[in-house]
Amino acid sequence: MxxxxxxxxxxxxxxxxxxxxxxxxxxxxxxxxxxxxxxxxxxxxxxxxxxxxxxxxxxxxxxxxQQPITFFRQVLALCSYPELLNENMFPEDAKNRARRILQACGGGSVGAYSASQGIDCVRQDVARYIERRDGGVPCDPDNVYLTTGASDGIVTMLKLLVCGEGASRTGVMISIPQYPLYSAALAELGAVQVNYYLNEEKCWSMDLSELERSLAEARKHCNPKALCIINPGNPTGQVQSRQCIEDVIRFAAKERLFLMADEVYQDNVYAEGCQFHSFKKVLFELGPEYSDNVELASFHSTSKCYMGECGFRGGYMEVINMDPEVQAQLSKLVSVRLCPPVPGQALMDLVVNSPQPGEPSHTTFxxxxxxxxxxxxxxxxxxxxxxxxxxxxxxxxxxxxxxxxxxxxxxxxxxxxxxxxxxxxxxxxxxxxxxxxxxxxxxxxxxxxxxxxxxxxxxxxxxxxxxxxxxxxxxxxxxxxxxxxx
Amino acid sequence: MxxxxxxxxxxxxxxxxxxxxxxxxxxxxxxxxxxxxxxxxxxxxxxxxxxxxxxxxxxxxxxxxQQPITFFRQVLALCSYPELLNENMFPEDAKNRARRILQACGGGSVGAYSASQGIDCVRQDVARYIERRDGGVPCDPDNVYLTTGASDGIVTMLKLLVCGEGASRTGVMISIPQYPLYSAALAELGAVQVNYYLNEEKCWSMDLSELERSLAEARKHCNPKALCIINPGNPTGQVQSRQCIEDVIRFAAKERLFLMADEVYQDNVYAEGCQFHSFKKVLFELGPEYSDNVELASFHSTSKCYMGECGFRGGYMEVINMDPEVQAQLSKLVSVRLCPPVPGQALMDLVVNSPQPGEPSHTTFxxxxxxxxxxxxxxxxxxxxxxxxxxxxxxxxxxxxxxxxxxxxxxxxxxxxxxxxxxxxxxxxxxxxxxxxxxxxxxxxxxxxxxxxxxxxxxxxxxxxxxxxxxxxxxxxxxxxxxxxx
Known part of the structure; x- marks a missing residue:
């Protein structure tokens, strides 16, 4: 000894x-x-x-x-302590949402594990939200994965993508400036960070020529497989134009890159003439040669927009055109961590299924x-x-x-x-x-x-x-x- | 195209x-x-x-x-919707706990990010709980990390430990039968899973000779650095004796292994004559040559015991004798994921700081x-x-x-x-x-x-x-x- x-x-x-x-x-x-x-x-x-x-x-x-949305917090309180459903202090729509969420939980409790991919009815609500947002482009709830904030989904997708050694090591293209979750995750996975620079002179837009330069450079020493975009931009605050998104999708299709669209700020658009265009919507507008082929994962969260509910760690990702065998691997991978936090899932549900006109909470909301x-x-x-x-x-x-x-x-x-x-x-x-x-x-x-x-x-x-x-x-x-x- | x-x-x-x-x-x-x-x-x-x-x-x-604990859910409802603090329907101790938690949250909201390591006052409460549980053995809140369920803490620790290639690749000893989070995490990290068998004939206890066999075997082809124990056991339901734990600690000290004690079932002890002994407590009882040296991470969760609150993904880990430089790396690593879910942190706080005799909720609790x-x-x-x-x-x-x-x-x-x-x-x-x-x-x-x-x-x-x-x-x-x- x-x-x-x-x-x-x-x-x-x-x-x-x-x-x-x-x-x-x-x-x-x-x-x-x-x-x-x-x-x-x-x-x-x-x-x-x-x-x-x-x-x-x-x-x-x-x-x-910033103040939380009253309706969201009422439903969360009801879900936490369902005894409150017997009180008269909450509006009926809040009670109905809580009942619906609780019914979808094991034993009627947010304390039960959910399915690893997320509660079924929440994923269905997310799918309907995406369809409304994207003017009717269909969304399959089976392609929706609830996550522990958007960060969790992003890291999970990167984890699936990264492999190889030396010159065949996976490269992932990220904007510079970038949100450092990306560089951190890539460092941890030992992937190659491939930088493309946003154009500061043109309000931090994406230049096709810069994407081409960056990719050509990267191909000399690694195997670039994915392209990440943050729109609206973090830390740079730009909102990409529809044309720019179209260019990026065409580029990804031509160069065979998996697209990752970080769209957690989708409601945070302020400038006149600017509008949020989801990558998915533009992808479908480009027609079947794109919408049937280009692989895309997009991410959303409860943490930003008008909600700002960072502490709940709620989020979702949608995957499109993912190889079914890979998607089975994704489902397996997320099962190891059991499930995303259920209160965060409930909150995500409320975000995508907020009070409707005619419901008692609509005006206040x-x-x-x-x-x-x-x-x-x-x-x-x-x-x-x-x-x-x-x-x-x-x-x-x-x-x-x-x-x-x-x-x-x-x-x-x-x-x-x-x-x-x-x-x-x-x-x-x-x-x-x-x-x-x-x-x-x-x-x-x-x-x-x-x-x-x-x-x-x-x-x-x-x-x-x-x-x-x-x-x-x-x-x-x-x-x-x-x-x-x- | x-x-x-x-x-x-x-x-x-x-x-x-x-x-x-x-x-x-x-x-x-x-x-x-x-x-x-x-x-x-x-x-x-x-x-x-x-x-x-x-x-x-x-x-x-x-x-x-299984029914949730009323007090826990009352406080969680109050934290979700603090307007309820103005109602007369909740006991004072529930309100006080909620006020204390909210005060420790940014902007008084569980929707704010917490410190990445977890809310300060929750970590302090965890430290006091550990001290009470272990008969006064001191616990430094700086060594407590709140986690997204115990799984998150375990994977984070393994991530820090794993490195090397070929024969110098990190090996991690796990019991067989094991909880498959361990094998899954080791597979994902590309670490070497080193099996030691529990003794089914002796009620799934740990045999020193089997640990020695397993380690000697592993050293031929990898670099075993850590030893994981689940006590009480999953899937095997045994409760390790104090003597057994002592033997394991001495073994880890002698063989220079980092100990990981998964103690999420610490309140789930049923058999007469059985008692839960934390690895930390036994470590300190063995005297300073152990308590000043043996590196230990232990894990707890809100998901098991009498709480069963799996959906909240609450948990903590305590690290002991960790190299300060490594601990700084640990703190940096957890910061990338921003913070564990705040409702889960609040729940963890309630578990370690439950109603006390004299408080209105004590009897029901x-x-x-x-x-x-x-x-x-x-x-x-x-x-x-x-x-x-x-x-x-x-x-x-x-x-x-x-x-x-x-x-x-x-x-x-x-x-x-x-x-x-x-x-x-x-x-x-x-x-x-x-x-x-x-x-x-x-x-x-x-x-x-x-x-x-x-x-x-x-x-x-x-x-x-x-x-x-x-x-x-x-x-x-x-x-x-x-x-x-x-």
Whole structure:
């Protein structure tokens, strides 16, 4: 037993899974760690040049004061404690939805496991929602999988796709800037991340020539099999045009790429002239040579749009034209984790089966939904406008989603100082911003950006008054920073 | 665009991730698929020799009629719809718990993301629960990670552990019979599954000599780094003795193995003379040469015990003696998935912080808890007794957990017939049982067993009257089957 006293650990940084070490996730990275620390210091009475930390680092709507939809929460309360069905305090449509969901649960309880693919009637409701959304394009509930947030579905699909070694290793094309779930999942799976750059000059649109360049480059050293699109865009806030989506589908068909469409912001469209087009709808409009062939997985979630219910981890994915043998493997794979959280499934159901005209909750529901989306539209505009008044900051319109991703000019001296510290220049900038103003943003380097350009991602979610303060502080800081390092 | 019309799929069974293909999960495998089909046939009026399918394949308590704990559901309803805090229908302690949880949520909403590691105050409550459970052994909330059910925690830990290629590939020791989450996760990660056999003759206990044999064998072809234990046992229902746990810890220390203790059935102990001993407690009782060195991760869940709240996907893991650098990697890894479902976190909190004597809900809580556990104890006894009256079936006592895993003698002729069909003999048996009686059990081959032995796993969860019918039918079927193939 001698060696026991001072033995080395079994699991060390050197013996652990190296792919995990490669994972990075900026949205909850070092800057957020530091923000949490500062909050603690403030509580402990440490003096700072500010009195509160404003976190604009993550699309966490309720944490920023967005109110939940009353109807959703009423039904969730009824599902949690069905005794409430006997009370007179809830509207009939809320009770009916709760009864329907409970009836579809084992033993009438949301505490039972559901089918691994998700509750049958919820998947049926999702299918009907997709059909309505896409102007009647048919949707088979058997192709719908409920998920633990959209992240879970995305990782599951990537898991199916990735294989091979060396030059035949699977490559997955992702936009740069990207949402770092993608890079993190690809790192963990040991897949090759294939970058294609969005066109900042054209409001972060997708260029066919850039897709071609990226693919040709990638084919020299890996086997690119999938193309991921986030629309509306995260972190870049663009809404892709119908033409652009059509081009992308034609490209995927020609180049034999599996399409993954992350459409969790589908209700978050603010800019005039912009409209959400689902990849599925456009795929079907292109006719059978596309709609019968192109493989597509699309993702939605309860976390964004007017719901903002991140904590419930609800979501779904729909797969189209998937090889039946592969789909059987997918069904098997999801069964290992038993099922997505049932309250999240219930919530997903309410999102796709919201109160209808004539139902008692319809007016309130519409009022709440509209209020939330209008406020977001207002804040999107406000953010763009104020940021563009700052010399050295250029901000594309926030057409959709929940973020602005402005370009920031950094003085050479600050870039040198950052590099001397081993930091990305925009990390250096954001860290200083945090220390001096209490504002927590995520540096563009956490999402990827063209070499030599710098950005930050900022959510538009803070309440309007706080958002104004935040933007004023950013403005002031940027000017001071520019001066200091000039 | 010529090739588009009849092109092959990008993702086929031949081009997909081969490790996913290796995944198997018997608990929701082909027999369960068939059971669901039969249920549908019954609904459509197809004539069968039975009128309903009884599913005893999965530990899904509420689906089998177990009632949720009133207090838990009241608090969950209050958290979902905080307007209810203004009503007089809920006891004060339920309201207080809800207020405390909501206060710890961003924006006071369970719809906000929590910290990735879990809500602070929930982790503190978990730590205090562990300290009480383990007679004062200290627990640091920083070592507690809330999870999406226990499965999520187990897979995350395995992910950290697995690396290397060929003979240096990580091996993970698991009991046979095992819960197939382990084999599935190891297959997906491409790790080496290292089997050690439980001793059926000694009520499925762990033998030190068998651990040594298994390890020595494994070291010839891989790098065994971890040892997994399920206690109380799934599928085998044993409760390990304190001595056994001590032996296992000493073995892990000596052989430098990372311990993973799956303790989700910690309240499910029925047999007289049996008691649950946590690995952590025993580790600390062995003194600092163990408690300061042996690396341990232990897992708990809201899904089992008297709660049976599978649908909420709540759980936690505690890590002990983990290398700080690795723990930082763990924290980073869990941040990619943002957070475990917040309602599940709230429920986990209630489990570890249940009503106390003097609080208004205490009496009802204790009554409900005791009633559920007593009923399970009764059904454990009943199952063992009836099964042991069947010639050709031998059933160890169901000391704990929720399953019996009886040994079944199969006639040579049936084994031959099964093999001719390419089926495991106990799969052949269970499939026939399902077709003839409507009873859905899982064949032992789905969990692993000694060559030449056959078993099935059966939950003890059905209501007593249904359980009696089920056991009578199994008895009748087994006798008929034996005759038919003799």
């Amino acid at each position: 001698n060696g026991v006293f001072s033995r080395d650990k079994v699991l060390t940084i050197d013996t652990m899974n190296p792919t995990v070490k490669n994972v990075e996730y900026a949205v909850r990275g070092p800057i957020v760690q530091r923000a949490i620390q500062i909050e603690k210091e403030l509580r402990e009475g440490v003096k700072k040049p500010f009195t509160e930390v404003i976190k604009a680092n993550i699309g966490d709507a309720h944490a920023m004061g 519409m009022k709440e939904r509209t209020a939330t989306l209008s406020l977001l539209a207002e804040k999107a505009k406000l953010t763009e406008q104020i940021l563009n008044t700052v010399p050295g900051i250029t901000c594309n319109p926030v057409q959709g989603a929940m973020y602005s991703f402005p370009n920031i000019s950094l003085p050479e001296k600050s870039i040198k100082e950052a590099k001397a510290l081993g930091q990305a220049p925009d990390m250096f900038y954001c860290m200083k911003l945090l220390e001096e103003t209490g504002i927590c943003l995520v540096p563009g380097s956490g999402f990827g950006q063209k070499d030599g350009t710098y950005h930050f991602r900022m959510t538009i979610l803070p309440p309007t008054d706080k958002l104004k303060i935040l933007l004023a502080k950013v403005k002031e800081f940027h000017q001071k920073f520019t001066q200091q390092y000039s | 010529n090739g588009v019309f009849s092109r092959d799929k990008v993702l086929t069974i031949d081009t997909m991730n081969p490790t996913v293909k290796n995944v198997e999960y018997a608990v929701r495998g082909p027999i369960v698929q068939r059971a669901i089909q039969i249920e549908k046939e019954l609904r459509e009026g197809v004539k069968k020799p039975f009128t309903e399918v009884i599913k005893a394949n999965i530990g899904d308590a509420h689906a089998m009629g 204790m009554k409900e808890r005791t009633a559920t556990l007593s009923l399970l104890a009764e059904k454990a006894k009943l199952t063992e007794q009836i099964l042991n009256t069947v010639p050709g079936i031998t059933c160890n006592p169901v000391q704990g957990a929720m399953y019996s895993f009886p040994n079944i003698s199969l006639p040579e002729k049936s084994i031959k017939e099964a093999k001719a069909l390419g089926q495991a003999p106990d799969m052949f048996y269970c499939m026939k049982l399902l077709e003839e009686t409507g009873i859905c059990l899982v064949p032992g081959s789905g969990f692993g067993q000694k060559d030449g032995t056959y078993h099935f796993r059966m939950t003890i969860l059905p209501p007593t009257d249904k359980l009696k019918i089920l056991l009578a039918k199994v008895k009748e079927f087994h006798q008929k089957f034996t005759q038919q193939y003799s």
